[in-house]
Amino acid sequence: MAGAGKNVLQENIISKTETSGNELPTEPKKKAIRRQNPIFSINAEAEKLIAKKEESDMAKVEKELPNEEFTKHDFLRLWNEFLEKIKNHNRPAFNVLQTAEWEINKSNDIVLSFDSESMAIEFENLREQFVIFFRENLNNYYIQVLKKVKDEASDKKHIKSRRDIFNEMAEKNENLLRLQKIFDLDIDNTPRYF
Numbered sequence: 207m208a209g210a211g212k213n214v215l216q217e218n219i220i221s222k223t224e225t226s227g228n229e230l231p232t233e234p235k236k237k238a239i240r241r242q243n244p245i246f247s248i249n250a251e252a253e254k255l256i257a258k259k260e261e262s263d264m265a266k267v268e269k270e271l272p273n274e275e276f277t278k279h280d281f282l283r284l285w286n287e288f289l290e291k292i293k294n295h296n297r298p299a300f301n302v303l304q305t306a307e308w309e310i311n312k313s314n315d316i317v318l319s320f321d322s323e324s325m326a327i328e329f330e331n332l333r334e335q336f337v338i339f340f341r342e343n344l345n346n347y348y349i350q351v352l353k354k355v356k357d358e359a360s361d362k363k364h365i366k367s368r369r370d371i372f373n374e375m376a377e378k379n380e381n382l383l384r385l386q387k388i389f390d391l392d393i394d395n396t397p398r399y400f
Contacts, residue, residue, distance in 0.1 A: 271347035278310060284343050288336065299332040315350040316340065326353050368393050 285308065293300050306329070307319040320326040329336075333351065341347045366374075372393045376382045386393065 272345045273348045274345045276344045276346060280344060281310060284340060288339055296332065298328055302328045315352055317352045317354065320353060320355050323355050326355050329353060
């Protein structure tokens with residue numbers, strides 16, 4: 207029996223490898239089996255080693271960077287120098303920084319306060335140059351620049367419409383509302399001169 211099974215198997219293999227007159231005999235194709243997740247990856251291990259080396263290098267560099275103290279007077283002198291530097295090259299950024307208010311907090315971080323979100327966005331275009339300038343000139347590479355946007359109800363004077371002015375005055379004196387109704391005053395339009 208065992209011999210008969212062997213003959214059937216040999217015949218099956220021969221029949222698959224036999225060809226017609228013009229074709230070459232071919233071996234049955236074997237499919238490569240590939241694992242979904244490799245157990246060990248040389249590339250992954252190499253990347254881990256490189257990342258660890260870069261982290262240790264950065265830690266060494268950070269220890270070597272200067273961290274000198276500076277005064278508000280030093281900062282103000284450099285602030286004016288930086289404004290002069292960008293005055294002719296980047297007028298929108300100059301206007302933003304000229305109207306911004308600054309302070310230096312306890313950890314020697316520079317906090318810039320802007321009147322609007324659009325001013326803060328305009329500063330972002332200049333942020334890297336700003337940080338590099340102050341870190342190098344103050345010889346303190348640990349300075350961080352923080353930004354904040356002031357509330358809408360700030361003390362700054364803004365252009366107000368006639369309606370806004372009238373409403374502010376009416377809050378202080380309610381008789382203005384009565385006079386507006388009695389005389390049918392149109393607050394929003396420009397006055398007509400007779």
